[in-house]
Amino acid sequence: MVTLTLLDPQNKLPVRQWLFTTSQQINIGRSSDNHIVLRDILVSRYHLELHLIKPCESSLTWQLNSLGSNGTFVNGKLTHQAELASDDVIQLGLTGPILHFQYKVPHQVNSKSVGSTQSQSQFCSHTGNSPDNLFCIRCGQPLHVLQTIGPYRVLKVLGMGGMGTTFLVQPLEDSSETPRLQVLKEMNADMEAIPKAQELFKREARMLRSLHHPGIPRLYDFFTENAKQYLVMELVHGQDLNRRVSQRGPLPPLQALRWMIQTCGILDYIHHHNPPIIHRDLKPGNILVRHRDNQVFVIDFGAVKEVSLVPGTRIAVEGYSAPEQGLGRPTIQSDLYGIGATLLFLITGQSPLQFYKNLGHGYRIELANIFSIPSPIKTVIERVTHPHPDHRFQNAQELKQALQSCL
Secondary structure, eight states: OEEEEEEOTTTOOEEEEEEESSOSEEEEESSTTSSEEOOOTTSOTTOEEEEEOOOBTTBOOEEEEEOOTTOEEETTEEESEEEEOTTOEEEESTTSOEEEEEEOOOOOOOTTSTTTTOOHHHHOOOOOOOTTOSBOTTTOOBSOOOEEETTEEEEEEEEEOSSEEEEEEEESSOOTTSOSOEEEEEEOHHHHTOHHHHHHHHHHHHHHHHOOOTTSOOEEEEEEETTEEEEEEEOOOEEEHHHHHHHHOOOOHHHHHHHHHHHHHHHHHHHTSSSOEEOOOOSGGGEEEETTTOOEEEOOOTTOEEOOSSOOOOOOOTTTSOHHHHTTOOOHHHHHHHHHHHHHHHHHSSOGGGGEEEOSSSEEEOOTTOTTSOHHHHHHHHHHTOSSGGGSOSSHHHHHHHHHHTO
């Protein structure tokens, strides 16, 4: 499993992250057909290739091949070709984008864990299964078990974020009360040593346990094993809106409106919780649409906070977070700002940062010359992303009604 993290050149903090679980080649460059696209003047159209050159499980090595005209630096040294080690730092051009390379060998079944003494052959020995199958088409048993964590078999890596890694899991004991497949979230190793990160992880579990809404994945379990914390949640078969737009292009305005109207309903629920809850991380990647019925889900409650007058941790996503959130003073109107910025991305396929302009009283989103957005929707977006919370819609129900009027 390869993780590539784009770092801020000033403070070296993560800006964006890509996870590759099965790839044997990763292309990086300015052209849109690369696996990782970096729009920077020092990055060539096809700047860098990473190859898995020893694809056997006992000896896995990634090789870097530099193709860019401005060169590639690994740990500060100009490099044309090199074998990479986990935690190497790659820079495209002398002062270009910086990527942190991490490689992790897929988990093996831990023989000391509960139920992990079973090998793959003990689960199933039938032939004729597709390589993509999770379960045998004949006996229904798991075909691959990466490891066992607590009372769960880990079948697949789903993704990795700044706080944790998510896995597809199956409970060891079948129960009619919970589904056969669930999502397990594990706190990342680099987060475990940070007390605030541990506090946020526990807060996510506590909040999810108290929330009961069809647009919020259910929490089934929260436990600690070997000093690591884990959440077990409902599996939603769907696709997040960031990935959907990246793969299919911008959405028709009416479809984008319908999904944001649903999202407003979910926000209205958490904002009226006792005490009220602010999500603080509303963006396209945290809004999921279920395949079977287009039901919207808001996911990743790792940054949630109860409404308070006391300033808190500064958690902000560039382009999607309101100014006051970057100051550690989020309000329920901060979540509404995220709806407006997300709607803008869904219709245009571009980051909201592309639309910020200095209008004489500071920077804000300005859409006067963007003809792909109908005028009524422009008005809503510009109001809900106003720099000052008092000038936005004051609650999710009010924003929902404004969006419905655009239909």
